[in-house]
Amino acid sequence: MAKVLMKGNEAIGEAAIRAGCKNYFAYPITPQSEVAEYLVKRLPEEGGVFLQGESEVAVGYMIFGASAAGERVMTTSSSPGISLMGEAISYIAAAQCPAVFVNIVRGGPGLGGILPSQGDYFQAVKGGGHGDYHLLVMAPDGVQEAVEMTMQAFSLAEKYRGPVMIMGDGLIGQMMEPVEFPDDLKTEPTNKDDWATNGMNSRNSKQRNLVKSLFLDPTALNDNNLALKAKYAQMKKEEVRFELYNGDTDYQVLITSYGTMSRVCRTAIDQLKEAGIEVAMLRPKTLFPFPEKAVFEAACKDSCKAVISIEMSMGQMVEDVERCVKGRRPVAFYGECGGDIPSPEKIIDIIKGLL
């Protein structure tokens, strides 16, 4: 298959189409508006649906309505817009509808900045919206992974009947890299007749379907939450993905890092190796479910003296890393979140400071 040089945002848009999703609702926000600008031209070619909604609040509910009617659907946004979608995500999770959300993360909090950051980890993994729910969160480290994870997101969303998030960032959204769209990641939508509001005639049924998230009866509400919890337990068993880079050496330090930051760490690790210092990196590809066991095992390697979480934030994933290391090794943190991505040299200095 030939590779194409594409901007991350545009590749994500194309990935949705190649995966079999032709419905897109979104609101412009830097640094991801190019997705809409690309799809507004591409979707009509595929007979798809494109609509720029009036706000991210509205878009979140357009996604909900379309998903509840049984169609594959995606939106893309960036941090402040994802905040506005938080309520809708909670509703979508509670009502058990499949949907794909892409967050091209920018600086925060507040209006923040338009450069990349990783400050939305807590929002994606620990909350964002209210109530006991989780997003399945995947974090690509470049345009190719963004394409593959976006394509996989639709079948994952249908498998678990819930919202799935791709956690990108401004760099991934803006940069251009060669990509290919693997044919085997295109999937057929599942049959949704037993729950979707696709019209009784559509399913030749006299039984109507109801999509809701209100359960006034305490037992019913608890049952709904137990059903959600069971899904997350299954996710933890079946969907954990990670990469352990340079792991089969006697590394002295374990870096935990994801997304764009992990690429810099990879370069730092390669340069340190040339200088005779072995460092490994545990790169979560799923932020939820988090690779808890893998982090623990990698940290506890005899040669490993310390763990450091390196993020473009003030320290979010590090809390999960600490939790997973269970006190067996010291866990340090380095982060910056103004939008300047730390250089490999900076990372090398930080690592040397730990030794």
Place this chain on the structure above:
Amino acid sequence: MGKTFTTPKALSKTHTHYCPGCTHGIVHRLVAEAIDDLGIQGKTVGIAPVGCAVLAYNYFDCDFQEAAHGRAPAMATGIKRVRPDLMVFTYQGDGDLASIGMGEIIHAANRGEKFTTIFINNAIYGMTGGQMAPTTMGGQRATTAPAGRNTADTGMPLRMANLLGELVTPGYITRQAVLKPQQVNKAKKAIKQAFQYQMEDRCFSFVEVVSTCPTNWGMTPLDALKWAEETLLPYYELGDYKVPEEIDS
């Protein structure tokens, strides 16, 4: 002389939780009658609001979605865009549509989304216990305006049919009432017309229905009808605020 009257099929048998004399029940029935008359029960999707009608989905026998407060027009947009063959309607109250949902309804109407909105205007918040609504009249008492609404401080009541009638995008925007039989019959015609426009893929349709809230107005059902007639109708004038242009045959 005399005729039959049958409860429509699209209305479920579930007893409603609405207060005695609450006109939600009348409008529910009119919507169900329109669905029956047009034969669209098998392809209708309703969207319930947050408000007294939050459980509306229990009273209709068709596919239903439950929206977050104010967001029904956005959900309807999502459904109608991906499944234009489905007949989609939202059913919303004062707070849902004219307060938190103001952005969503104006934009859906302005885009000319081809779904139908039924707007129940009873000039107060029902479910949450009688707080002031954007549609509450000046001087009218509410729990958050115990001395009566002070329009110098909170503005004049919002007239949604008038507002939406000002949009340039074509649509069917009408205000009806269900305070007496003649009005109920006209309201039914308007609701059916609204769905008919949707069946023709013509335009956005919006039927505001001046209604009563006996409990939170602190009146009997019959007194509430009278008060609505005397105080609401002079301000919320009935009639068509926009109709789509005739199509040349």
Place this chain on the structure above:
Amino acid sequence: MAFQHIIDEERCKGCGLCVNFCPKNVLEITDKVNAKGHFPAYQARPEDCIHCTICCIMCPDAAINIVETQSA
């Protein structure tokens, strides 16, 4: 053609709208409470009913139906 006027006593909430709008003063509110604690409407003067359906139209609870019956 004969008609039968049926009020579902358990659906009726005794709101009084039908009583008020009946043009022939057929309906009244009973003093027999129903299962939900309401006092439903009933036909006090059924012979005066002209089956105009105004009560059905005004009923918020779809509690009144008028059906055709075969005359004896």
